[in-house]
Amino acid sequence: MKKIDSKDYNIKKDFYDVLSNHPQVENLIKYLEAKSNILLFGGSVRDYGENRFSIIPRDFDMVVADLDENLEEIILMFSLVPQKNKFNGYKIRMNNLKIDIWKIQDTWAFKHNEVVYSSKKDLNKTVFLNIDSIFYDLNEDKLIDERFIDREKINTIDIVLSSNPFPELNLMRAFRFKYKYKLTFSNRLNEYLINWMKNFDNEYEAINNLRKTELNRYNKSIIDWDKELQKFIN
Incomplete structure (x- = not known):
């Protein structure tokens, strides 16, 4: 597993390059970026170090924080047809692009009081495995990956939060x-x-x-x- 070096990565550019082939989705994400804070996390960010999105991830998982508007209504504004997912969020599929998106407060661990939500950085406490504890803040162009880096040091896969559905x-x-x-x-x-x-x-x-x-x-x-x-x- 290749480390994502902050000196040479350009996740935001490469992410939007992927979206450029899907203008409706691209416009949706740009709208949400202007209205809220977007965090990409899990596999899409973890695998970025290996292929820089030259291989489209199985899906992009993302949450939005500080969004005052109705997420479903926003998605429909861009003529996209979302499906409900298991996190009380939405699946968006367009050709080979798959996105799961939901409001951060609907994250299972926050919603069920397994983790107290005080800021977006608390998201890395909600995953089951430390290997999933890597996040990218699209607005700030910043990685949040403390537990992920710890895994690299000891080469061990461990539990972050044992409670999960x-x-x-x-x-x-x-x-x-x-x-x-x-x-x-x-x-x-x-x-x-x-x-x-x-x-x-x-x-x-x-x-x-x-x-x-x-x-x-x-x-x-x-x-x-x-x-x-x-x-x-x-």
């Missing part, structure tokens, strides 16, 4: 990151996995649940699930 999805993603970036699980993450597996009749059923979750989301596997299963049954 989608444990299967997040555990599966942890395994994918482990294989893709050759990471090790922290003790805390291993303990969380073991406790989660107790919800099933046996280890095989638990691992198979993660296998199915991966295939449903990505249509292909990069994880040797049989090898992972052996670690629990031997």
